[in-house]
Amino acid sequence: MTALTTGTKRFEGRRALVTGASRGIGAGIAERLAAEGADVVITARTLSRHDRLAGSLEQTAERLAEHGARVETVVADLTDEDARRDVVPTAAELLGGPIDILVNNAAAAIYQPLEDFPLHRRKVVFEANVHAPLDLMQSVIPGMRARGAGWIVNVSSASARPRQGPPFQLVPPGTSLAVYAASKAALNRINNGLGAELHGSGIRVNTVEPRAAVLSEGAAALVGDTIRPDQVESMAEMVEAVVALCDCAEDVTGRSFVSLDLIKEWGIDVRGLDGKEQADGTGHR
Secondary structure, three states, rough: OOOOOOOOOOOOOOEEEEOOOOOOOHHHHHHHHOOOOOEEEEEEEEOOOOOOOOOOOOHHHHHHHHHOOOOEEEOOOOOHHHHHHHHHHHHHHOOOOOOOEEEEEEOOOOOOHHHHOOOOHHHHHHHHHHHHHHHHHHHHHHHHHOOEEEEEEOOOOOOOOOOOOOOOOOOOOOOOOHHHHHHHHHHHHHHHHHHHHHHHOOEEEEEEEEEEOOOOOHHHHHHHHHHHHEEEHHHHHHHHHHHHHHOOOOOOOOOEEEEHHHHHHHOOOOOOHHHHOOOOOOOOO
């Protein structure tokens, strides 16, 4: 992901926390925020290179530092209740004040048939995709409320909407992403409820999902060979949609957006990013 150069510093003076920022969408979001002046804490399970996937917190931090931003790393397994409890306080301490922008991007995606989907795997998915985002949101709210402003963006998935059929199209073939999809549906509903509760406080809470598949390193490893080129949107398009919600107006809250629809509706110019035009397909993240 190469940061879009805009010449603006719209996030200058703001402190941001981005989860799942070793690679992919999270790394791209963190870099865009840093490029426009934010001080950023990035978090993931490991600091150094993954044993199978490209990218690491260290590498993301190096790219962010090139923009002159203050960047800090926090290593934490967000599926662990004790580990994630310290993420926001540590981030605020490292950056010298409360978090202004929280992007809940980290997720666990485990695909297998429901008839033998074990409980421990279901727990991992819901811990990462539901409980961790809500815990982090609860943790940043007091600081945001005191400042009278805050931006929370939750990265969701088109798979949260039930599949229509029969016939049903299973991706990957012969298996099910229903547990992952259910966790994202839960996140959407929590997002809507929290946005409603906090309306008027200055805190915006929104989700955004890809319209098409975003082939991050993790997604490519899971389902890359099942996705057609016309079902893919660029990483940069998804990142720009998220970043737009990190600076949205106060009355934009409690909503669930689709990346390419948001880009079109808000007139965001993404031509040429990642060397491709806007996608117009359907898929999942």
